[in-house]
Amino acid sequence: MPDKSSGRELNATLPDKELFQLSPFLSDLVGQGTWRETPRTRDNCDVWFETEDDFSPSFQLFRQHFRKMLDDPEDALLALRRLRVRTLLALARADLLERIKPYQVRSRLRALAETMIQGAWWVAEQNMREKNVHPLILERRNIKPPVAICSLSRLGAGEPWYTTGPAPIFVHSRAAEFAPALTEADFEAARRSNKEWLPARDYFHRLASRTMFYLFAPNAAGKGIPHMAEDQYQDGPPLLPGAPVILYSSFEEHFLGLRSVKERLSLLRLRFLVGQEKLGQAVEKAARESLLRTAAELGDRLKPALDSWYRDRALAEGLPLVKGGLLDIERKIRLLQFKHAGRNPDFIVPSPLKALDMLSEAGLVRPDDRLTLSKAYNWQWFVANRLSLLGNRSDISPDAEDFDDLDSRLRLPGAAEKTMTMAREAHIVLAGLLH
Numbered sequence: 001m002p003d004k005s006s007g008r009e010l011n012a013t014l015p016d017k018e019l020f021q022l023s024p025f026l027s028d029l030v031g032q033g034t035w036r037e038t039p040r041t042r043d044n045c046d047v048w049f050e051t052e053d054d055f056s057p058s059f060q061l062f063r064q065h066f067r068k069m070l071d072d073p074e075d076a077l078l079a080l081r082r083l084r085v086r087t088l089l090a091l092a093r094a095d096l097l098e099r100i101k102p103y104q105v106r107s108r109l110r111a112l113a114e115t116m117i118q119g120a121w122w123v124a125e126q127n128m129r130e131k132n133v134h135p136l137i138l139e140r141r142n143i144k145p146p147v148a149i150c151s152l153s154r155l156g157a158g159e160p161w162y163t164t165g166p167a168p169i170f171v172h173s174r175a176a177e178f179a180p181a182l183t184e185a186d187f188e189a190a191r192r193s194n195k196e197w198l199p200a201r202d203y204f205h206r207l208a209s210r211t212m213f214y215l216f217a218p219n220a221a222g223k224g225i226p227h228m229a230e231d232q233y234q235d236g237p238p239l240l241p242g243a244p245v246i247l248y249s250s251f252e253e254h255f256l257g258l259r260s261v262k263e264r265l266s267l268l269r270l271r272f273l274v275g276q277e278k279l280g281q282a283v284e285k286a287a288r289e290s291l292l293r294t295a296a297e298l299g300d301r302l303k304p305a306l307d308s309w310y311r312d313r314a315l316a317e318g319l320p321l322v323k324g325g326l327l328d329i330e331r332k333i334r335l336l337q338f339k340h341a342g343r344n345p346d347f348i349v350p351s352p353l354k355a356l357d358m359l360s361e362a363g364l365v366r367p368d369d370r371l372t373l374s375k376a377y378n379w380q381w382f383v384a385n386r387l388s389l390l391g392n393r394s395d396i397s398p399d400a401e402d403f404d405d406l407d408s409r410l411r412l413p414g415a416a417e418k419t420m421t422m423a424r425e426a427h428i429v430l431a432g433l434l435h
Helices: 016-022 024-029 039-044 059-067 073-096 102-131 184-192 200-215 248-258 261-269 277-317 326-340 352-361 367-390 403-410 415-433
Strands: 147-151 168-172 245-247 271-275
Touching: 016 024, 016 073, 024 073, 024 367, 059 073, 059 102, 073 102, 073 200, 073 367, 102 147, 102 200, 102 271, 102 367, 147 200, 147 277, 168 200, 168 248, 168 277, 200 245, 245 248, 248 261, 248 277, 261 277, 271 277, 277 326, 326 352, 326 367, 326 415, 352 367, 367 403, 367 415, 403 415
Parallel strands: 168 245
Antiparallel strands: 147 168, 147 271
């Protein structure tokens, strides 16, 4: 948790100009502090912010209103961009003024990203259905398409930063358990339609492509988000090239047979976000089984493979891989997950914190050790997230030349000492757990 005195250093209300001066990310987000209002945005984009607090819109209310905008894609996309800008500005202001707890920041960033993805998908689907039919959906508007959109980024692990992108993966299916049972009447209706008939594979590839286009359309500053980048500051090595569109029946083969070990390990962060829930749950289960098979194949080579994967993560995320640091805690928890997955495969979950809780509940991690690791992880997540808001996260290792300057960079007295102390305590606990 941040030091309580730091909020007093900031203006009581933190006006936009000061907020943009503090955060290059926010300034860039809205075009150097300029958000050009239009009659469209003023008329239809504020109702979901009329909530009890000033930093959290009602995402449920937004979705309800958004569904009514789908007949006008331009209107809908304006609402999506408006939601993103207003939410991030309000959330960052509340964060810097200490009106919100770190876990609340985390949950709202997750909710915002998921709402953006779902909204872009709805616009794409509406646009597709106006022009195309295909063998699985046809004209049945009340049937959810058999597609699941998951994330392989930090969003998938449930620990996003302000600058984290979704890194989506689209999985579709033609299996009867996910797709509607069609009758001859359905096919006859489709044949009579003046819409273009698309095979299922082509339909879902187009749907994914349009979703990505809408999701990453330029923001107010004229810049989009790189499709597979971990966040906007670091271009780093991508998790996978492009946005994968995979048939569910080929999911395991795609990763186990066609991908390198590092790309298979990216499934550690796979989490279902939006789409058909039944298919999404099946994809998560398939990812877990793929990881277990990969671990069994690697045997003693699993630890070096994870070490290499996390070195890439350190590069992509602009974080040091130091003993007791954020990524080191994650890496060691992953090893514990694999170590005990033979007893319970459900230990393989994308969130390191959830995995730690599950291991503790099973008696595999002592409560005191869980508390030490959770505190260290949460604090260092807070530090990394605050730095993503205020500037580059590079060189926050205790060995870095400017580490002592961490207090002023974060505007939090004692941050450097607290970070170093917690990393040291976490390292001692981790060494005992993996001995």
